[in-house]
Amino acid sequence: MRYLPHTPEDIASMLEVAGEKSLDDLFKTVPDDCRRARGLDLPEPMTEWDLDHHVSDLAEKMAAEPEYKVFLGAGRYEHHIPHAVSYLLGRSEFSTAYTPYQPEISQGTLQAVYEYQTLVSRFLGMEAANASLYDGASALAEAVLMAVRVTRRKKVALSRAINPFFRNVVQTYFRSTDYELVELPYLENGRTDVSEIPGMDDVAAVAVQSPNFFGCIEDLRRVGEGCRQAGSLFVVAFSEPLAYGLFENPGSQGADIVCGEGQSFGIPVSFGGPGLGIFASRMKHIRNMPGRLVGQTVDIDGKRGFVLTLATREQHIRREKATSNICTNNSLCALTAVMYMACVGGTGMRDLARLNYDKCEYLKKELPAAGFKTSFDSPTFNEFVVEFPSDFEATRKRLAEKRIVPGLDLAPYYPELAGRYLLCVTETKTRADMDALVREIVS
Amino acid sequence: MTEFPGASGLVLNEPLLWDKGKKGRSGFSLPRRDVESAAVDESLLGDALNLPDLSEVDVVRHFTRLSQWNFGVDSGLYPLGSCTMKYNPKINEKLAGLSGFSSAHPLLAETLSQGALELMFKLERLLAEVTCMDAVSLQPAAGAQGELTGMLIIRAWHRKEGSSRSKIIVPDTAHGTNPASAALCGFRPVKARSNEQGILAPETIADIMDEDTAGIMVTNPNTLGLFEENVAQISDIIHSKGGLVYCDGANLNAVMGLVDVRRTGVDVLHLNLHKTFSTPHGGGGPGSGPVCVTEQLAPFLPVPRVIEENSAYVLSEDFPESVGRMQAFYGNFGVMVKAYSYILSLGADLKKVSQLAVLNANYVKEKLKGILHLPFDRPCMHECVFSDKFQTERNVTTLDMAKRLMDYGFHPPTIYFPLVVRGAIMIEPPETESKEELDLFIAALRAIVKEAEEDPDLLRDSPGRSKVRRLDETEAARRPCLGG
Numbered sequence: 001m002r003y004l005p006h007t008p009e010d011i012a013s014m015l016e017v018a019g020e021k022s023l024d025d026l027f028k029t030v031p032d033d034c035r036r037a038r039g040l041d042l043p044e045p046m047t048e049w050d051l052d053h054h055v056s057d058l059a060e061k062m063a064a065e066p067e068y069k070v071f072l073g074a075g076r077y078e079h080h081i082p083h084a085v086s087y088l089l090g091r092s093e094f095s096t097a098y099t100p101y102q103p104e105i106s107q108g109t110l111q112a113v114y115e116y117q118t119l120v121s122r123f124l125g126m127e128a129a130n131a132s133l134y135d136g137a138s139a140l141a142e143a144v145l146m147a148v149r150v151t152r153r154k155k156v157a158l159s160r161a162i163n164p165f166f167r168n169v170v171q172t173y174f175r176s177t178d179y180e181l182v183e184l185p186y187l188e189n190g191r192t193d194v195s196e197i198p199g200m201d202d203v204a205a206v207a208v209q210s211p212n213f214f215g216c217i218e219d220l221r222r223v224g225e226g227c228r229q230a231g232s233l234f235v236v237a238f239s240e241p242l243a244y245g246l247f248e249n250p251g252s253q254g255a256d257i258v259c260g261e262g263q264s265f266g267i268p269v270s271f272g273g274p275g276l277g278i279f280a281s282r283m284k285h286i287r288n289m290p291g292r293l294v295g296q297t298v299d300i301d302g303k304r305g306f307v308l309t310l311a312t313r314e315q316h317i318r319r320e321k322a323t324s325n326i327c328t329n330n331s332l333c334a335l336t337a338v339m340y341m342a343c344v345g346g347t348g349m350r351d352l353a354r355l356n357y358d359k360c361e362y363l364k365k366e367l368p369a370a371g372f373k374t375s376f377d378s379p380t381f382n383e384f385v386v387e388f389p390s391d392f393e394a395t396r397k398r399l400a401e402k403r404i405v406p407g408l409d410l411a412p413y414y415p416e417l418a419g420r421y422l423l424c425v426t427e428t429k430t431r432a433d434m435d436a437l438v439r440e441i442v443s
Numbered sequence: 444m445t446e447f448p449g450a451s452g453l454v455l456n457e458p459l460l461w462d463k464g465k466k467g468r469s470g471f472s473l474p475r476r477d478v479e480s481a482a483v484d485e486s487l488l489g490d491a492l493n494l495p496d497l498s499e500v501d502v503v504r505h506f507t508r509l510s511q512w513n514f515g516v517d518s519g520l521y522p523l524g525s526c527t528m529k530y531n532p533k534i535n536e537k538l539a540g541l542s543g544f545s546s547a548h549p550l551l552a553e554t555l556s557q558g559a560l561e562l563m564f565k566l567e568r569l570l571a572e573v574t575c576m577d578a579v580s581l582q583p584a585a586g587a588q589g590e591l592t593g594m595l596i597i598r599a600w601h602r603k604e605g606s607s608r609s610k611i612i613v614p615d616t617a618h619g620t621n622p623a624s625a626a627l628c629g630f631r632p633v634k635a636r637s638n639e640q641g642i643l644a645p646e647t648i649a650d651i652m653d654e655d656t657a658g659i660m661v662t663n664p665n666t667l668g669l670f671e672e673n674v675a676q677i678s679d680i681i682h683s684k685g686g687l688v689y690c691d692g693a694n695l696n697a698v699m700g701l702v703d704v705r706r707t708g709v710d711v712l713h714l715n716l717h718k719t720f721s722t723p724h725g726g727g728g729p730g731s732g733p734v735c736v737t738e739q740l741a742p743f744l745p746v747p748r749v750i751e752e753n754s755a756y757v758l759s760e761d762f763p764e765s766v767g768r769m770q771a772f773y774g775n776f777g778v779m780v781k782a783y784s785y786i787l788s789l790g791a792d793l794k795k796v797s798q799l800a801v802l803n804a805n806y807v808k809e810k811l812k813g814i815l816h817l818p819f820d821r822p823c824m825h826e827c828v829f830s831d832k833f834q835t836e837r838n839v840t841t842l843d844m845a846k847r848l849m850d851y852g853f854h855p856p857t858i859y860f861p862l863v864v865r866g867a868i869m870i871e872p873p874e875t876e877s878k879e880e881l882d883l884f885i886a887a888l889r890a891i892v893k894e895a896e897e898d899p900d901l902l903r904d905s906p907g908r909s910k911v912r913r914l915d916e917t918e919a920a921r922r923p924c925l926g927g
Binding site: 001003004005010011013014015018019023024026028029030031033034036039040041042045046048051052054056058059060063064065068070072075078082087090092095096097098101102103106108111113114115117118121123128131132134136166168169175177245249252261270274275286292293294295297298299300305309310311314315316318320321324325327328329330331332333338339342344346347348351352354355358362365379400405427428430 | 469521559624
């Protein structure tokens with residue numbers, strides 16, 4: 001086996017050193033009542049070439065770009081990934097390293113994560129970002145748990161226009177606590193109803209997503225004012241960070257914690273994972289933050305360097321009193337995001353976000369022109385909700401044969417929105433793709 | 444004369460990203476604009492972005508230089524205890540990047556995503572076969588989330604049984620994530636001390652197990668690299684008082700094809716695909732922490748689950764007792780592809796993987812035990828734990844020896860863990876390391892021990908060949924500078 005370097009002679013001489021006669025003898029501390037009754041029932045080892053064919057066959061059973069035109073978003077977004085990013089991620093000095101516990105020989109990871117923290121903070125208008133969490137959903141769960149720690153209050157309000165999968169994960173994390181979750185309804189314009197927030201009692205955090213699940217841009221400033229009156233922390237979630245390339249960021253609108261999914265920044269959709277949990281907060285709450293943090297320092301010669309810092313918040317030091325149980329996070333995805341942001345750049349990010357907005361607006365006009373009503377009239381980014389006729393399931397099947405996936409049926413997540421579909425358009429869709437979609441739906 | 448890998452090559456300086464580039468540059472190929480510019484509500488727009496503008500060359504050179512300041516498994520031996528830093532096969536990277544997988548949207552209809560669902564379904568079965576457990580969820584994103592999922596399952600099971608227990612037993616050798624995960628789930632960890640042989644004694648557990656205790660979290664083999672020989676008896680004690688047994692499978696690399704985890708009495712087990720199943724650690728993730736359970740706990744696994752129905756694979760949420768979702772979608776699918784490919788490459792040779800991992804550790808242990816203090820002189824599994832006791836006389840610490848190893852061209856072992864050994868040096872030499880590589884590492888440690896006798900300052904001043912020397916961590920924490 002090409003990954004196992006031991007020759008029979010190596011094994012014999014090493015066994016001699018270990019004072020054992022056979023490989024089986026090495027396991028004499030394993031009692032009989034813990035052993036397998038039979039050997040491993042696994043397929044014959046595959047050659048590299050057979051494996052390549054087998055897994056490629058599985059991959060070919062997927063309806064993926066470029067053969068398919070997929071208008072799905074809802075938490076994962078197709079964007080062009082600069083080849084330089086994919087290429088740089090192939091540097092195995094990054095990918096085959098462990099968590100940088102030994103900073104002197106991990107400066108590559110550490111500086112890159114420090115740069116990631118910096119660019120994320122600037123982009124979101126926040127004071128400090130951590131080194132990453134698993135995904136947007138678990139980042140939201142960690143955000144509201146952090147708000148509970150900071151405020152010592154036990155109630156959290158979540159907008160119903162937050163991605164339902166994100167809310168499900170928060171519910172899972174809350175299941176074994178005595179903390180309470182309440183829901184803020186959404187209005188006819190697709191935005192969260194924030195009118196009740198100022199009068200809410202004893203709330204640790206109010207969380208909204210912007211752009212929200214329906215693609216609508218929330219009135220963050222107003223939510224923030226409500227939170228200040230209620231004495232709660234203001235948590236802003238997101239699943240499409242590119243929106244802040246165009247729209248005002250959450251930090252400048254008063255957010256205390258900003259968290260969300262960073263997959264859009266250079267990470268392939270990859271059937272939903274791995275993604276990137278982005279997490280940022282105000283500096284004053286930093287000691288309550290979950291996850292790893294990289295900080296700048298100097299070495300004994302006074303040379304700049306970077307280390308993991310504020311570890312006394314973390315599980316390996318604080319054990320059951322830690323701010324989170326997280327250990328391994330999604331570091332390589334954070335590196336992907338910083339490489340992506342570096343490639344696109346500040347000027348480019350604005351142009352790219354604007355192009356995304358304009359493309360989506362195009363489809364958002366073409367569909368009503370063809371007779372389909374959009375459901376909400378708030379400004380949107382990359383996604384919007386549209387109403388299709390009740391026989392649309394048949395149309396969906398027909399479109400699948402034409403290799404078009406027209407969007408997400410909202411009925412399973414919002415029963416009151418039966419017949420409504422969430423459509424997504426990014427820079428990867430051409431005008432011709434969108435025209436074809438409309439033409440095929442109408443025909 | 445032995446030639447060690449450590450050398451001082453030409454290491455290049457590189458500024459911070461925002462100290463490079465010029466306004467107006469771009470490293471991105473913006474798609475052609477084929478639509479009109481649409482109206483936008485000006486009041487919602489943000490200010491110009493405060494991100495640097497760089498060319499593609501700027502970016503590539505920047506991150507290439509940074510990568511050269513890093514040490515990875517591809518650079519050399521990385522014997523971090525309890526981390527299983529084995530070689531990461533390159534074909535697996537290619538397969539995870541196949542466009543059918545990497546471009547697949549998670550909300551595609553099942554009829555359009557059979558390939559990914561089949562892979563997940565089969566990977567679950569393969570992991571069940573390796574561990575002898577009944578059912579598997581691939582959803583947890585990493586080991587700690589696997590632990591949390593396991594704790595939620597245990598809590599849900601007790602609730603169904605009509606009890607709400609408040610405590611859980613966690614041995615003193617456990618990873619810090621264990622008590623943290625238990626606490627996140629509302630359990631109060633109760634510490635169990637390991638005995639003079641470094642393992643748990645049944646009496647210790649019998650003394651603290653009661654009917655307000657939900658169960659135990661064991662790590663087996665434990666973090667001293669020892670098999671918990673009394674695990675089956677301990678499990679019986681836990682079960683007899685109505686508790687459940689959780690096993691942290693971080694160290695599964697020692698026992699594949701040898702141990703039947705179910706027979707050890709374990710009800711819930713988490714695995715780390717980024718340790719045992721060769722997926723790269725990525726400098727801190729993404730990982731994947733599947734949870735394996737017995738039949739009776741299967742209804743509590745996270746949803747959605749992949750099931751087989753009319754010879755097709757579907758995602759089902761129809762498990763009313765499930766603990767819920769742990770991730771927005773199905774877990775780190777890209778990591779799963781790599782682990783699946785690894786298992787298919789090895790097949791039943793996974794047993795050989797464990798045998799050679801254990802052989803490597805015992806070899807290193809025997810070769811080093813004369814020069815480094817070995818607190819538990821017993822046959823070890825896949826890792827062995829030494830201490831700096833012999834060196835304290837010269838005022839040389841574990842940290843000094845670890846840092847000096849860098850100059851010889853090796854990544855240091857895990858240090859100061861497990862906590863039960865003062866000044867611990869925890870060495871895990873995975874099966875992908877050859878005898879020659881281990882001999883070099885052993886020779887390096889021998890040389891360092893000699894240096895500790897003759898010139899201890901050399902160790903205290905190390906490393907000297909890395910990009911930076913020892914860093915001021917105290918100052919970093921006192922005045923946190925987390926961004927520029």
